[in-house]
Amino acid sequence: xxxxxxxxxxxxxxxxxxxxxxxxxxxxxxxxxxxxxxxxxxxxxxxxxxxxxxxxxxxxxxxxxxxxxxxxxxxxxxxxxxxxxxxxxxxxxxxxxxxxxxxxxxxxxxxxxxxxxxxxxxxxxxxxxxxxxxxxxxxxxxxxxxxxxxxxxxxxxxxxxxxxxxxxxxxxxxxxxxxxxxxxxxxxxxxxxxxxxxxxxxxxxxxxxxxxxxxxxxxxxxxxxxxxxxxxxxxxxxxxxxxxxxxxxxxxxxxxxxxxxxxxxxxxxxxxxxxxxxxxxxxxxxxxxxxxxxxxxxxxxxxxxxxxxxxxxxxx
Ligand SMILES: NC(=O)c1ccc[n+]([C@@H]2O[C@H](COP(=O)([O-])OP(=O)(O)OC[C@H]3O[C@@H](n4cnc5c(N)ncnc54)[C@H](O)[C@@H]3O)[C@@H](O)[C@H]2O)c1
Numbered sequence: 001x002x003x004x005x006x007x008x009x010x011x012x013x014x015x016x017x018x019x020x021x022x023x024x025x026x027x028x029x030x031x032x033x034x035x036x037x038x039x040x041x042x043x044x045x046x047x048x049x050x051x052x053x054x055x056x057x058x059x060x061x062x063x064x065x066x067x068x069x070x071x072x073x074x075x076x077x078x079x080x081x082x083x084x085x086x087x088x089x090x091x092x093x094x095x096x097x098x099x100x101x102x103x104x105x106x107x108x109x110x111x112x113x114x115x116x117x118x119x120x121x122x123x124x125x126x127x128x129x130x131x132x133x134x135x136x137x138x139x140x141x142x143x144x145x146x147x148x149x150x151x152x153x154x155x156x157x158x159x160x161x162x163x164x165x166x167x168x169x170x171x172x173x174x175x176x177x178x179x180x181x182x183x184x185x186x187x188x189x190x191x192x193x194x195x196x197x198x199x200x201x202x203x204x205x206x207x208x209x210x211x212x213x214x215x216x217x218x219x220x221x222x223x224x225x226x227x228x229x230x231x232x233x234x235x236x237x238x239x240x241x242x243x244x245x246x247x248x249x250x251x252x253x254x255x256x257x258x259x260x261x262x263x264x265x266x267x268x269x270x271x272x273x274x275x276x277x278x279x280x281x282x283x284x285x286x287x288x289x290x291x292x293x294x295x296x297x298x299x300x301x302x303x304x305x306x307x308x309x310x311x312x313x314x315x316x
Contacts, residue, residue, distance in 0.1 A: 001025045003233065004068045006050060006101065007075030008043070009036025011181040012116070012171060012222055016072055017043060018179070019226035020233070028066055030059070031075060040179055050075050050097035059104035070112035070233050073101055076145070079185060080120065080281075083142035094145035098152055106159050112236045113153060114229055117165045117245070119218075119286055121147040129253075129289040132167070132245045139281050150245060157242030164232040169218040169249035169288045171225055173308035179222075180315035187217070187256060188309060191263055192316045200271060201263070203256045205278030208285075214256035216285040218249035221303035221311070231297040249288025250301040262309040 003020055007013040008029030013036070017027050021043065029041055032049040048058055076094045077083065083090040098115075105113065120143035122136030130136070138144045146167075153163035172188040174180045184193040191201035206213035228248045235244075260273055293299045303311075 001069035001233065001237075002066055003027050004030065004062070004066070004071045006030045006071070006073045007036065007116070009033055009038065009041050009045075010074060011179065011183070012168075012225060013074040014040035014179045015175055015222045015226040016074065016229045018175065019223070019230050020072075023230045025230075025233070028062070028068070030062070035183060037182065050100055051093045055097070055100040056104050059101060060107050063104060063108035063110050068110055070114065070236060071101065071105065071110065072114045072229055072233065073098065074116040076116065078142065080140050080142045083145070084140055087141040090141045090145050095148055095152070098149050102152060102156055102161070105161065106156070111160050111162060112233070113161060113163045114232045114236070115149055115153050115163060115165045117150050117167045118143065118146045119167055119169045119247070119249075119288070121150065121167060122286065124281070124283040125286065128285070129251065129287045130247070131289040132247055132292055154243045161243075162236050162239060162241070163243040164236060165243065165245040166228060166232060167245065167247050168225060169220050169247065169286065171222050172219050173221040173223065173303065173311040174315040175223045175226075175311070177315040181222075181312070187259055188219075188263070188312045191260060192313060195263070195267060195269060195271060196316065200274040201260055202274045202276045203260070204276050204282065206275050207278070210255060210284055212255050212257045215282055216253035216255050216287065218251070218253055218287040219259070219305055219308050220249050220301055221308045224301040224303055228293065228297065228299050231299050235297055244296065246293040246297065247288035247290055248293060248299075249290055250304075251288055251290040253285060253287040254305050259305065259309065262305055263313065265306075266310040266313040
């Protein structure tokens with residue numbers, strides 16, 4: 001198939017492009033390189049800010065030229081703290097960018113879309129593992145933009161769009177070093193950056209109601225997540241349903257202390273851990289229920305926490 005991948009110069013997008021190419025698909029990447037890296041791009045590339053005034057027309061021309069079978073939309077801003085400081089920018093980029101994309105798809109009769117959503121749509125769920133039907137409420141503008149994005153995909157059924165919303169949990173690890181996550185925004189890259197700077201990784205809160213007191217998250221290897229996109233694109237070719245939403249995780253949680261224990265093994269450094277206060281808005285436990293994606297897409301993650309941490313360390 002011929003696929004348009006937005007955000008394909010990013011950490012996850014570049015892994016998706018490699019996985020889709022390996023599955024035999026042909027790719028065109030659209031990215032504004034705001035956080036993307038040119039060296040990660042190995043396919044045809046169009047430099048474009050999806051939220052710009054000219055984006056819709058440029059996309060329509062591109063869609064007419066290439067006659068894509070499907071779109072994988074990853075391009076977005078993703079920093080929770082920045083979204084609280086600059087909510088308008090997040091609404092413009094994440095929601096405005098998707099609106100331009102959907103308008104162009106509608107006008108070009110392109111009716112298949114995989115959308116990068118996030119577990120941030122759940123807010124602070126108070127359950128052991130969260131199903132897609134859990135009535136979550138996002139607690140920051142970033143999470144809101146992802147939930148609104150899902151609604152936009154759902155509502156486009158009025159003109160025949162078939163969409164899949166993939167709610168990623170904690171994405172980490174790396175397939176090959178040149179695609180590594182270079183922005184230290186999540187626990188594993190932050191802890192690795194601290195170690196490289198000769199500092200102690202910080203655990204934010206050890207008084208949560210969990211076995212060791214630190215927060216529990218569902219870490220999914222970026223290569224597994226990329227494979228889920230390829231499965232989703234295939235699924236869209238057969239599905240009669242207007243839209244579906246799937247959690248993408250492993251179904252297993254790991255605490256911050258457990259992740260750091262794996263990092264000690266991977267790095268061979270017996271580092272000290274500093275403990276700081278809790279951060280606002282961190283749920284104690286956020287783990288995916290993965291029954292739906294296993295059943296419908298036949299997807300299950302192949303990599304465990306050890307693989308994730310080791311691949312991230314080796315690529316750093
Ligand atoms: N990394 C995670 O843990 C995680 C978790 C849940 C969801 N997501 C989502 O996955 C997607 C990819 O995230 P990532 O971690 O690869 O981030 P990233 O910053 O590495 O990639 C985002 C890419 O989109 C591009 N981009 C951003 N705004 C754009 C715009 N207006 N027009 C064109 N290109 C634009 C950037 O240049 C970059 O290449 C995002 O939608 C993010 O919200 C990420």
